[in-house]
Amino acid sequence: MGKTLYNGRRNRGGTMNVARVFCVVVAITATLVPSVVLAQSGPKIPTPESVLGFVLGTDRELMDYEQLVGYMQKLAAASSSVEMLEFGTTPLGRPMYVAFISSSENLERLDELKDINRRLALDPEIPAEELAYLVANGRVFVMETLSMHSGEVAPSQSLPIFAHRMATTEDLEIVTHLDDVVLMMVLCHNPDGMDMVVDHYREYLGTKFEGSSLPRVYHKYVGHDNNRDFVALTQEDTRAIAALYSTEWYPQVMVEKHQMGSTGPRYFVPPNHDPIAQNVDEGLWNWSAVFGSNLTRDMTADGLSGVASHWLFDDYWPGSTETSLWKNMISFLTEAASCKLATPVRVEPTELRVRGKGLAEYKKGVNMPDPWPGGVWSLGDIVTYELSSMSSILATASRHREEILEFRNALCRKEVEKGRDEAPYYFVLPREQRDPGELAALVNLLQRHGVEVDHLTADTVVGELHLSAGDVVVPLSQPYRAFVKEVMEAQRYPERHYIPGGDVIRPYDITSWSLPLHMGVRSIQVDMRSEALEALLEPVPVNAFTVDVKLPDELWAVAYPSTANASYKAVFAALAAGLEVGRLTHPFGPEGNQLPSGSFVILAGQAPYDALESIVNRISLPPFVLPDVIAVALQPIRNPRVALVETYFHDMDAGWTRYLFDTYGIPYTVLHPEDFDGADLAGNYDVIVFPAASKDVLTKGKYKRGDRYVAASYPPEFRKPISKEGLGKLTKFIEGGGIVISWGGSTGLFTEGLAPASGEKDGETVELPVRDVTKSLEEVSVPGAFLAVDFIPNDPLTWGMPERGGAFSRGSPVFATSIPSLDTDRRVIAVYPERDLLLSGYLEGEKALQTKPVMVWVRAGKGQLVLFGFRPQFRGSTPATFKLVFNALLLPPLGDAG
Ligand SMILES: [Zn+2]
Numbered sequence: 001m002g003k004t005l006y007n008g009r010r011n012r013g014g015t016m017n018v019a020r021v022f023c024v025v026v027a028i029t030a031t032l033v034p035s036v037v038l039a040q041s042g043p044k045i046p047t048p049e050s051v052l053g054f055v056l057g058t059d060r061e062l063m064d065y066e067q068l069v070g071y072m073q074k075l076a077a078a079s080s081s082v083e084m085l086e087f088g089t090t091p092l093g094r095p096m097y098v099a100f101i102s103s104s105e106n107l108e109r110l111d112e113l114k115d116i117n118r119r120l121a122l123d124p125e126i127p128a129e130e131l132a133y134l135v136a137n138g139r140v141f142v143m144e145t146l147s148m149h150s151g152e153v154a155p156s157q158s159l160p161i162f163a164h165r166m167a168t169t170e171d172l173e174i175v176t177h178l179d180d181v182v183l184m185m186v187l188c189h190n191p192d193g194m195d196m197v198v199d200h201y202r203e204y205l206g207t208k209f210e211g212s213s214l215p216r217v218y219h220k221y222v223g224h225d226n227n228r229d230f231v232a233l234t235q236e237d238t239r240a241i242a243a244l245y246s247t248e249w250y251p252q253v254m255v256e257k258h259q260m261g262s263t264g265p266r267y268f269v270p271p272n273h274d275p276i277a278q279n280v281d282e283g284l285w286n287w288s289a290v291f292g293s294n295l296t297r298d299m300t301a302d303g304l305s306g307v308a309s310h311w312l313f314d315d316y317w318p319g320s321t322e323t324s325l326w327k328n329m330i331s332f333l334t335e336a337a338s339c340k341l342a343t344p345v346r347v348e349p350t351e352l353r354v355r356g357k358g359l360a361e362y363k364k365g366v367n368m369p370d371p372w373p374g375g376v377w378s379l380g381d382i383v384t385y386e387l388s389s390m391s392s393i394l395a396t397a398s399r400h401r402e403e404i405l406e407f408r409n410a411l412c413r414k415e416v417e418k419g420r421d422e423a424p425y426y427f428v429l430p431r432e433q434r435d436p437g438e439l440a441a442l443v444n445l446l447q448r449h450g451v452e453v454d455h456l457t458a459d460t461v462v463g464e465l466h467l468s469a470g471d472v473v474v475p476l477s478q479p480y481r482a483f484v485k486e487v488m489e490a491q492r493y494p495e496r497h498y499i500p501g502g503d504v505i506r507p508y509d510i511t512s513w514s515l516p517l518h519m520g521v522r523s524i525q526v527d528m529r530s531e532a533l534e535a536l537l538e539p540v541p542v543n544a545f546t547v548d549v550k551l552p553d554e555l556w557a558v559a560y561p562s563t564a565n566a567s568y569k570a571v572f573a574a575l576a577a578g579l580e581v582g583r584l585t586h587p588f589g590p591e592g593n594q595l596p597s598g599s600f601v602i603l604a605g606q607a608p609y610d611a612l613e614s615i616v617n618r619i620s621l622p623p624f625v626l627p628d629v630i631a632v633a634l635q636p637i638r639n640p641r642v643a644l645v646e647t648y649f650h651d652m653d654a655g656w657t658r659y660l661f662d663t664y665g666i667p668y669t670v671l672h673p674e675d676f677d678g679a680d681l682a683g684n685y686d687v688i689v690f691p692a693a694s695k696d697v698l699t700k701g702k703y704k705r706g707d708r709y710v711a712a713s714y715p716p717e718f719r720k721p722i723s724k725e726g727l728g729k730l731t732k733f734i735e736g737g738g739i740v741i742s743w744g745g746s747t748g749l750f751t752e753g754l755a756p757a758s759g760e761k762d763g764e765t766v767e768l769p770v771r772d773v774t775k776s777l778e779e780v781s782v783p784g785a786f787l788a789v790d791f792i793p794n795d796p797l798t799w800g801m802p803e804r805g806g807a808f809s810r811g812s813p814v815f816a817t818s819i820p821s822l823d824t825d826r827r828v829i830a831v832y833p834e835r836d837l838l839l840s841g842y843l844e845g846e847k848a849l850q851t852k853p854v855m856v857w858v859r860a861g862k863g864q865l866v867l868f869g870f871r872p873q874f875r876g877s878t879p880a881t882f883k884l885v886f887n888a889l890l891l892p893p894l895g896d897a898g
Contacts, residue, residue: 043078045168048160056157057383062342064198065191071160072099072187079167080104088240091220092192096240101166102182106139113139114249120409121250122479124416135405140397141251143184145241145321148226150193150218152259153341154382159185162390177398184251190226193218201341211340215648215718221659225652225875230323231487231513232877233448245324246450252408253397254324254331259338262345264354266306266372267385268335269295272315273357274505275494279482280325281411287330291396298392304385306372311358314508318486326483328411334389342379349374357505412479419477423527427488429472430522437566437621438519438879440545443472447542452478454537462530473537487515493842510784512841517786517806520880545620551613555604558623562598562800565879566621568886572665573615574602575639582634598799601634637890640686642668648718653692660873673698676726681733687889692744698722728758731766735861741888743868747813750865769820770856774812777848782811785841789854791830796891800883806839807870808878814869815853823861830855862894
């Protein structure tokens with residue numbers, strides 16, 4: 001990542017202490033008199049409107065990312081209190097920037113302040129005197145990330161005004177704040193999405209679709225789910241942001257700025273609602289409450305009504321940027337009410353309402369002391385709220401500078417001590433794993449998070465547990481202990497109730513994120529401390545798992561086990577390079593060093609083997625090298641021609657599927673629903689993948705709310721469904737030998753029978769021997785949990801899977817099969833076990849799910865369908881079940897099976 005400090009100032013010297021007055025900006029040459037006298041002589045600090053040509057917050061005006069960056073660079077060039085740092089690149093290649101805003105003295109010593117931050121965050125043994133020195137000389141770093149959700153435009157649109165105010169203020173109170181605090185304003189958390197949304201807004205301005213949502217995800221892949229990626233860190237922009245706070249700058253305060261719906265409170269501030277994460281220290285909850293109550297007070301004093309807290313948003317789940325809570329940062333989000341991008345809305349007083357936890361009615365109450373009365377709500381209003389909010393956060397950080405810095409180091413000490421004094425003490429990841437590539441991926445991920453990861457230099461015994469040299473050990477005695485514990489253990493949802501014996505408070509989002517479970521890595525929690533073990537620990541070097549293989553001159557093939565996800569990456573790369581690949585239909589090799597059924601043999605072809613060697617060294621898994629021909633049964637595989645169905649309805653699951661396919665080198669074509677009409681499905685594709693989408697969106701182009709169909713606000717060209725003709729073509733594709741893979745709501749296209757095949761006169765619905773029985777399981781509620789699943793062995797769909805595994809489930813669909821009729825068949829591939837379903841998270845109604853089919857293979861004519869009841873690639877965070885999708889893509893056509 002190129003880190004270039006943008007600094008267009010001609011001179012940073014000569015400011016001295018008098019530069020506390022901020023309108024005094026820059027000396028033109030170093031030889032001039034002290035800067036306070038130079039108020040008029042520096043380059044003029046440009047106002048946002050002088051650069052942009054309009055006042056930010058004006059109705060129907062939005063700046064795009066280039067304009068935002070352009071202004072902030074001009075501001076940084078003219079002001080010694082603003083400095084720009086490029087810190088990463090978006091998935092579509094845009095540079096990402098953070099603006100440091102503070103006193104010029106602070107910005108002069110940014111490197112020194114950064115070192116102080118790191119010491120306070122990571123060093124549990126700072127001597128008292130030195131600590132006092134660091135606290136006296138340190139500054140509170142407040143990192144704010146703006147508009148990660150691109151429809152939530154106002155935070156980024158507010159920044160230039162706020163930054164200009166800070167750079168030109170003559171208010172001595174604010175000057176003092178900026179001397180105590182360094183603001184790290186991430187200009188825009190999602191620059192790709194910002195441009196998509198602004199372009200869309202401009203395109204439809206003045207039409208009846210003005211202010212409509214962007215039809216498609218506002219991101220290369222994941223759209224709104226970018227705030228669900230802060231454990232798995234799959235996306236480039238997520239990684240860049242996480243690195244800023246986890247391993248580079250160690251800010252003490254983290255704020256994520258969002259917007260919500262239009263008809264509730266105007267502005268949400270912390271504290272959040274229950275449940276809260278149990279691994280997070282009480283001090284962090286108390287500090288976010290301090291910031292929150294000051295926000296309510298300050299914003300109300302600024303005349304802004306409708307500020308609410310303790311409402312709707314719980315604080316239990318670490319998938320958002322608030323993962324920083326688990327890394328000892330005071331972290332919270334704010335949410336402003338929305339208009340339609342830059343188009344105002346008028347809210348009738350009778351339309352005002354609240355939903356969710358903490359506010360049962362839209363009335364004056366302790367969680368909303370000053371309700372907004374209704375009326376017109378515009379981008380300008382939201383900008384006003386944001387400016388007030390940003391100022392309040394700055395003031396609170398300033399007021400508590402020393403306490404916040406002391407708190408950060410005290411928490412570091414406390415977490416390190418806790419890890420030494422209370423169980424669990426270590427998580428051990430044995431070197432021997434079913435999927436060694438995922439062990440490597442997990443270690444890399446933890447290191448990326450700033451977690452210390454060690455390995456054993458010799459065999460040892462802890463209690464009854466025999467550990468081997470090379471086993472990975474993650475000690476809990478480290479500053480980010482809470483994070484380690486959270487992501488390494490299985491989740492148990494903290495059940496809290498509204499009243500004694502009343503309903504359980506439901507979670508806002510999912511309830512499981514255990515990395516070992518989701519990644520299929522065996523992990524052992526050790527609850528006994530061992531100094532002997534600790535004496536054998538050495539840090540795992542960064543990039544410890546790279547492969548460096550020189551293939552021999554005489555080579556028949558290389559082989560990869562079916563148990564490893566990385567094997568599939570090698571296979572798709574080999575197929576793309578035109579190499580021949582087959583799968584072992586039976587286990588091969590000596591006991592103990594065996595390649596299981598379904599393992600891959602990549603034939604080397606003619607020497608030299610450069611292409612193969614480059615593939616082998618790109619995969620984090622050493623291959624089995626086979627110099628001589630061996631006699632084994634190989635099922636040949638083809639590079640499937642894949643179509644992936646993606647709707648325009650902010651289809652995040654399809655986006656995640658594209659991400660998965662791109663990551664594993666699987667080529668595909670995106671089909672939108674309206675494309676089915678004109679497509680030659682059988683001629684162009686072998687496999688059609690239907691990720692989770694509503695059947696109503698797919699076949700009607702509408703959402704279903706209760707009994708009502710609701711049209712989305714997208715322009716009509718983006719809400720065309722799969723037509724009757726298209727559905728008929730799909731049936732014809734299947735019956736002629738095509739493969740369909742489907743999960744989530746889109747399985748409804750198949751569990752209620754296939755549409756009559758196109759071109760058939762008087763065709764009738766093709767009944768399949770599978771149906772969805774979710775509706776009959778009313779007591780079941782799975783907000784998103786990791787559940788045990790039993791897979792049938794020795795099937796091309798389950799090759800590489802354990803017989804008892806786990807999968808990420810949201811509770812539906814659940815299947816029932818029946819004796820097939822006409823030209824169909826079915827096989828139950830996976831069922832929920834008889835007991836102990838819940839591996840991680842929260843589940844109601846377990847009994848109803850027990851022994852139910854949750855993955856089914858169906859045949860119709862010559863075609864095959866693979867239907868999943870769980871989410872095999874949920875948010876890119878469930879490698880434990882990725883290979884079920886890959887196996888389905890690689891299914892041999894019927895008749896070819898070995
Ligand atoms: Zn949001």
